[in-house]
Amino acid sequence: QKEVEQDPGPLSVPEGAIVSLNCTYSNSAFQYFMWYRQYSRKGPELLMYTYSSGNKEDGRFTAQVDKSSKYISLFIRDSQPSDSATYLCAMSGSGGSYIPTFGRGTSLIVHP
Amino acid sequence: DADVTQTPRNRITKTGKRIMLECSQTKGHDRMYWYRQDPGLGLRLIYYSFDVKDINKGEISDGYSVSRQAQAKFSLSLESAIPNQTALYFCATSALDSPGDEQFFGPGTRLTVL
Numbered sequence: 001q002k003e004v005e006q007d008p009g010p011l012s013v014p015e016g017a018i019v020s021l022n023c024t025y026s027n028s029a030f031q032y033f034m035w036y037r038q039y040s041r042k043g044p045e046l047l048m049y050t051y052s053s054g055n056k057e058d059g060r061f062t063a064q065v066d067k068s069s070k071y072i073s074l075f076i077r078d079s080q081p082s083d084s085a086t087y088l089c090a091m092s093g094s095g096g097s098y099i100p101t102f103g104r105g106t107s108l109i110v111h112p
Numbered sequence: 113d114a115d116v117t118q119t120p121r122n123r124i125t126k127t128g129k130r131i132m133l134e135c136s137q138t139k140g141h142d143r144m145y146w147y148r149q150d151p152g153l154g155l156r157l158i159y160y161s162f163d164v165k166d167i168n169k170g171e172i173s174d175g176y177s178v179s180r181q182a183q184a185k186f187s188l189s190l191e192s193a194i195p196n197q198t199a200l201y202f203c204a205t206s207a208l209d210s211p212g213d214e215q216f217f218g219p220g221t222r223l224t225v226l
Contacts, residue, residue, distance in 0.1 A: 008152060032212030043116075043202050043217030044155070051211065088154065092212050099145070100213055104154035 003027050006089055006103030015112050019076040023089035023103045026070065030091040033065045034100065035074045038086040047087070048074070079110045115139045116218035118203050124224045131190040133221050135203030143206040144186040145215065146170075146178060148199040155202070161186060193225040 006023045036044035050056045053067045062075040086107050090100040116137045146158040157170030159178040177189045200222055204215040
């Protein structure tokens with residue numbers, strides 16, 4: 001079993017839908033929980049990160065972390081065709097030498 | 113100009129050939145990484161370097177080698193390419209004190225080994 005599990009999709013939704021993307025993990029040492037977005041033929045870019053448990057909101061995006069369940073989510077409200085991309089979760093421990101562990105990524109398609 | 117650049121962007125080669133992928137960055141970051149991305153497998157770490165004198169193997173280093181020529185340059189070599197090394201390769205950088213070790217990725221190199 002991989003340390004970070006993520007359903008690869010694809011997930012297809014109509015424009016305006018609320019999207020929920022999720023990852024589970026097994027390593028209790030993870031403290032930073034991140035979401036990267038990757039457009040086709042581009043490198044991933046950091047979208048949001050959360051430290052420890054709780055929620056974080058940035059515009060239409062909300063990241064949630066439930067450390068007791070080892071489960072993280074990214075919600076996208078009022079989804080737009082421009083949100084179509086692959087979303088990768090990533091997690092790391094605290095301290096200077098922790099390299100993020102990435103999920104496989106979920107492909108999201110928002111159709112007009 | 114892009115902060116992390118990779119050359120070439122696309123490469124087709126034959127089995128047994130030696131290939132070098134190059135990465136340069138203008139972000140001033142000490143840490144550099146090489147990943148490969150395969151459909152269904154996600155990003156896998158090949159090698160990483162925390163400074164010019166530091167080289168470490170990642171999850172899948174067999175068949176690859178690296179060279180850190182300067183703080184800004186990190187190259188990946190395939191000594192004798194094989195078809196299962198066909199993949200999308202990404203170089204990334206991160207800052208020493210970055211929360212969660214935020215990775216800044218280059219645009220990728222699409223490598224096909226025939």
